[in-house]
Amino acid sequence: PxxxxxxxxxxxxxxxxxADADxxxxxGVSYAAGITLLASxxxxxxxxxxxxSGWADLIESIYSGRTQHVQAAAMLGAAGYLTGRPGPELKTLLGNFLGSRLDKEQEMIEWGRRRSASEQVDRINANGAAIMLGNAWGDTIFPPNQYAKFYERLTGPKRLEFRPGDHATAEGTGLLGLPNDxxxxxxxxxxxxxxxERNGVDTEAPVQIKSRSDNGYEGYADWKSVGAxxxxxxxxxxxxxxxxxVDSGANGGILLLSSALDQFVKAPPIASVPLLPRAFAAVWQSERYDRARRIRGTAKLHTTVTPTKGDGTFVAYLYDVGPLGIGKLVSNAPYTFHGKTPGQAFGVDLELFSTAYD
Incomplete structure (x- = not known):
């Protein structure tokens, strides 16, 4: 509807x-962004x-790593109750999702697929609309990875922009009529x-990103080139x-707040790496670097897990650790497994949330 x-x-x-039919x-922003893609x-x-600040893949947005993004789903549900009248289907879906009803997992996934533009990309390409996508690196509701993957599948005129910030904060001032990129x-x-109009927007590098560490833009020919x-x-x-x-002390921050602080005052979530309890956190560190490192795109973790129970969740964190041991969060991502054999190892390949950090 x-x-x-x-x-x-x-x-x-x-x-x-x-109005001209041609x-x-x-x-749109957020919900309206997702609706505009589906409508196209x-x-x-x-x-x-x-x-x-929208979604192209609803499943990858709030269920990546087969893990419920609880804060994001609760925020979306609360917004629905505040601004509308959620129907029985949505109420049931949110209850099952937040209640970890694994017996309803496939039903929830199918619900998300029907509401994901990534599942209709062939129709979008056939219709030929010019698509511009914009999002923030730290969007805690609709993370950037799913937008980047969707962008790569578009065949018509397209543009992708990523900036520091959280959900809708990158374009927030523009909603108030203030200058905004x-x-x-x-x-x-x-x-x-x-x-x-021949204003040059179609001749610029179609992928435009801004690092969380400085104020300049970088242009790339496509998303793959960002990490090349x-x-x-x-x-x-x-x-x-x-x-x-047991809480290890490492975490991804607070919905909407932490990435906004990173955007405006360059203060990402931090942790004291030497004080992370080794009984509850596996910590690996590189040697000290003698020059700056530019992280662009998607960091990946490959590891092996041997569980003592068949179900579980872990979260991977990538930190930039300073001389006093204070780690600034570069990226993170969760991973959940079900139905594994206790004592039997299995491999994990996990993509962390995409970012640009110096």
Whole structure:
């Protein structure tokens, strides 16, 4: 019904205003961003889209690593109750998701797929709308990885922008009418693909990112090129035996707050690495670097886990550790397993949330 609403608005505008059927664009933030992408798959009249702080893959957004992103799901549910009237289906889905109803897992995944533009990318490409995507590195509701993967599958005119911040904070000031890079480029995108203006937005490098550590932009030909500057592998040492269900002191911060602090005052979540209790946290450190390192794209962890129980969750954290042992969070990601044989090792390949950090 929400997608049908978009087409109904277009129908109304064409019937009751001087709107031009060949110049229809959709723009939105968060929920509206996801809706604009889905609508561009269903309504070929849409010629241009700007989707800011949205989702392309709902499952990868709040269930990556097969792990419930509890704060994100609770925030989305609360927003629904505050601003609308959640129906029985959504109420049941949220209850099952937050209640860890694994017997309903496949049902929840199918629910998410039907609401993911990544599942309809062929229709979006066939309709040919020009798609601009914008998001923040630290978006705790819709992380950047899923947007980047979706962007790579688009075949029409496209642009991808990543900046420091959390959910909707990168474009937040623009909602108040204040100067804002995201909104400036959104207007340029619409001017180019709806008005036909030759303003240069289509000749710039289509992937534009800003590091969390400085204020400059970097342009790339595609998402793969972001991490193409070289890969460094750090070998993990001997195995560690860990006790579970005790807070190690490492964490990804607080929804909306922590990444906003990183954006505005460059203060990411921190932890004292020497004080992390080794009974509850496996800690591996590289040698001290004698020059700066530029992290771009997606860090990956490969490890082996031998569980004492069949179900469990762990979280990987990548820290930038200073001389006093204070680690600034570079990235992290969770991983959950179910139905494993106790005492039998299994391999894990985990992508951390994409970032740009110096």
């Amino acid at each position: 929400d997608i049908a609403d978009v087409s109904a608005v277009i129908d109304w505008a064409l019937a009751n205003s001087p 110049r229809i664009g959709l723009g 798959a269903q309504d070929p009249r849409v010629k241009a889209v700007v989707a800011m 995201t909104w400036t480029n959104a207007h340029r995108w619409f001017d180019r693909y709806l008005k036909g 500057g070289g890969t460094e592998k750090l070998a993990l040492s001997d195995s560690e035996h860990l006790f579970a269900n």
